[in-house]
Amino acid sequence: MAKAIMIQGTGSNVGKSMIVAGILRACARRGLTVRPFKPQNMSNNAAVTSDGGEIGRAQALQARACGVAPHTDMNPILLKPQTTTGAQVIVQGQVAGHQEALAFGKNKATLLPAVLQSFRRLADQCDLIVIEGAGSPAETNLRAGDIANMGFARAANVPVVLMGDIDRGGVIAQIVGTQAVLSADDNALIRGFAVNKFRGDRSLFDRGRDDIADRTGWPSLGVLPWFDAAGRLPAEDVMDLPARARSGGDGVVIAVPQLPRISNFDDLDPLAAEPGVDLRIIAPGTPLPAETDLVLLVGSKATISDLQALRAAGWDIDIAAHIRRGGHVMGLCGGYQMLGRSIADPRGIEGPAQTVAGLGHLDIDTTLAPKKHLHLRAGTATQSGTPLTGYEIHMGETTGPDCSRSWLMLDGTPEGAASADGRILGCYLHGIFASDAFRGSYLQRFGGTSAIAFEDGVDTTLDALADHIERYFDLDLLLSLAQDVALPLG
The missing domain is CATH 3.40.50.300 (P-loop containing nucleotide triphosphate hydrolases)
Known part of the structure; x- marks a missing residue:
């Protein structure tokens, strides 16, 4: 004993x-x-x-x-x-x-x-x-x-x-x-x-x-x-979130709106550790920087409520302008759901039963459901062929025409959705940026590189x-x- x-x-x-x-x-x-x-x-x-x-x-x-x-x-x-x-x-x-x-x-x-x-x-x-x-x-x-x-x-x-x-x-x-x-x-x-x-x-x-x-x-x-x-270690408390940023340096500018019910923000840790990434946690009341290369919408414990907060901060307008300028957007889990046409909550999982309009940048729709998906996953990014691992932790099902352009293959199953030009991506997989090969390949889209072995650094x-x-x-x-x-x- x-x-x-x-x-x-x-x-x-x-x-x-x-x-x-x-x-x-x-x-x-x-x-x-x-x-x-x-x-x-x-x-x-x-x-x-x-x-x-x-x-x-x-x-x-x-x-x-x-x-x-x-x-x-x-x-x-x-x-x-x-x-x-x-x-x-x-x-x-x-x-x-x-x-x-x-x-x-x-x-x-x-x-x-x-x-x-x-x-x-x-x-x-x-x-x-x-x-x-x-x-x-x-x-x-x-x-x-x-x-x-x-x-x-x-x-x-x-x-x-x-x-x-x-x-x-x-x-x-x-x-x-x-x-x-x-x-x-x-x-x-x-x-x-x-x-x-x-x-x-x-x-x-x-x-x-x-x-x-x-x-x-x-x-x-x-x-x-x-x-x-x-x-350099994964943070647990949202109080630590602003400290994950690496603002003010040269490199790929990644803007992350800080929403009230943000979750699984350890997705940001590998990006914060990269010397060639300028990771900016954007507080409410602050516009998304015009020089942003990537807007990253991470997970949320209350997607509909956080979507409302995003709109109240004016970030929906900033994201639309960013896309018009040729910028890239990625949504992970709750952020993925926000990028679609609608989010339906018929059983009142997050509050009153309702259906709300999403940001409309992906041709997908999400229906929240009681069953929670909890899976460890492994696969590849289909475009680059780079291996990656991660985990799913979400309630809801997402379908729509843009899902036909899945950009991940996980355990033999297509995952995610992409816009026709490939600049807007979404998926349910957390932890993808901890995979060094994928992170390096993705940063290359913006002229960036990966200079670290993230998991080795944690140990x-x-x-x-x-x-x-x-x-x-x-x-x-x-x-x-x-x-x-x-x-x-x-």
Whole structure:
């Protein structure tokens, strides 16, 4: 049976996902069999697993850090926001319905058995599970029925290390304040703390570190400097999206409208890593640059709503002008659906049952349907013959005359649609730009080239992250704090 330890944060975006990935890679290099686990995640950046489900993209990266394929047990509850107050609920990889935040808050404890079931199965496979919390355990209004932080830690009797973020300021108050608002039983599970994202001379914070230890009684596991290569790893949170851009340089200009329910934006990472690509994330209220070579519409968790937002920003007019000037457009998944003549939602999957007009740049129509397509795919780009791999994760069927000009062949099946002149493309396949040969061939259309091996770069960065952990984080102390998983069978 495995040992387990949990990393919780004083807030969102303190670096938990990245630090857990680094710990896992470092432990794997020491010869341990390790697995990631996140009881509950909220993200529209998802990955398809080999067992036919979906989990948060961060847990897929963490699985890669372990050297294993992602599995739905690594993230048994995934919430995918569709509106400002509601989300699609994914349980052990499959859609279980849509819930408003208030209803989920009342019902989330009913999901704990599924969470513990997945955790128990992972514990049978490895030496160590490193668990990632969500947000902060100090949100006392969310503590009742909690399954993401201390609620899970208590149910599974897992020790916790609390991580603060010094970059946002007030890290002493973050950590000491968390202890102040937690119950005695919750505090009893915290075994230590760490501070992340330090810039400059770490010795300047020695007194601050010691003050935290004196006030809390918890030992420090380290003050970790800012990890400069973090941007080379797939991001999970939409808050990180603007940082993926590489604006202001020479090269192919790719403009990406930032829509409210943007999803699976890891499609952008290989392009952002290319030195010859000027990737621009365009904020609402900002026109698409006139010098754009390619407008890229990426995935959406609420296609109709995001299409309305696109029009409200005036980007529909900008895209039409871009096409008239001879520009190129590509739509992936939700972006593909937006490029067609219409999007029908007869069953009210995204809201009220309705049919809306699309942008009309591809002669296709989409009908949303309850069945979600979750597939890992491999094939070729038909025009260039270059190999590629990726994944499908969508609800809906798209048909129409432009589908006869499919530009991908995936597992022997045509996929995608193209305009008669080939300048407007759409498909349901995510991850295509991670395939080096395809990315290089496609960039050649705009006079660009590919200069990197993207997937190799991710693994190189994970190794550098593990080196960072070994140098600045007390991994030996962390391993000594981990406890045996002791869950009843069930």
